[in-house]
Amino acid sequence: MIIAVDGPTASGKGTIAKALAAHFGLPHLDTGLLYRAVGRQVALDGGDPDCAEDALAACSFPDALLDDPELRSEESGGLASRVSIHPAVRQALYARQRAFAMQPAGAVLDGRDIGTVIAPDADVKLFITASVQARARRRWLEMTAGDIGREIDIPLAEIERDIVARDDRDISRKDAPLRAAADALVIDTTGMNRERAIAEAIEAVRMHRAAAR
Numbered sequence: 001m002i003i004a005v006d007g008p009t010a011s012g013k014g015t016i017a018k019a020l021a022a023h024f025g026l027p028h029l030d031t032g033l034l035y036r037a038v039g040r041q042v043a044l045d046g047g048d049p050d051c052a053e054d055a056l057a058a059c060s061f062p063d064a065l066l067d068d069p070e071l072r073s074e075e076s077g078g079l080a081s082r083v084s085i086h087p088a089v090r091q092a093l094y095a096r097q098r099a100f101a102m103q104p105a106g107a108v109l110d111g112r113d114i115g116t117v118i119a120p121d122a123d124v125k126l127f128i129t130a131s132v133q134a135r136a137r138r139r140w141l142e143m144t145a146g147d148i149g150r151e152i153d154i155p156l157a158e159i160e161r162d163i164v165a166r167d168d169r170d171i172s173r174k175d176a177p178l179r180a181a182a183d184a185l186v187i188d189t190t191g192m193n194r195e196r197a198i199a200e201a202i203e204a205v206r207m208h209r210a211a212a213r
Helices: 013-024 031-045 052-060 063-067 074-083 087-101 114-118 132-145 156-172 194-212
Strands: 002-006 028-030 107-111 124-129 185-188
Touching (some): 002 013, 013 107, 013 194, 028 031, 031 087, 031 107, 052 074, 052 087, 074 156, 087 107, 087 114, 107 114, 114 124
Parallel strands (some): 002 124, 124 185
8 A cells, every 4th residue: 555645844744654654554755855865965065956966966865864863954954845846856866766655565655746746646645734834833843842853943933934935946846846636635734733633644544445445
């Protein structure tokens, strides 16, 4: 069974995807981490994330970079959004993601174009969303509480502006824009806590499997 989990930044898709993988015993891939690694590598190389050539060169990042805690930072998230607009970068990472999705036992992948591009044949497609205000507050709480490995003093309004900018880049890019697949189930987590969001996602997958039998 392949489960595609898409959605904008800080919507809760990563948390939900991990929970689904654990519940159904499937391997999980956070595809956004690949783009964060490319963005981080560009920065390490002293390159320009808005330059297609620099971003493509960074796609050869070492696997060890995926364990770098810096990839979870807000800065790396912004770099990922910038490098992901380049078609050559998306093509370079496509095969890696597709191979993971096509494992015999199935898999759970989360990102922004899983159900539309990477695994359009996924058995279950979820699109996780939430209001900009709710997403900004979640990210702000993570950062100020040190949940990403360090405490950061940053205004909530600044995070909200960054999320709006990322959404605009992800939605408006020509290649593989952020959008819900036509057959995806949309789950709005704005008013949900972590436990309820996970429970709704698990139930959605269960119902889909039951209907498919």
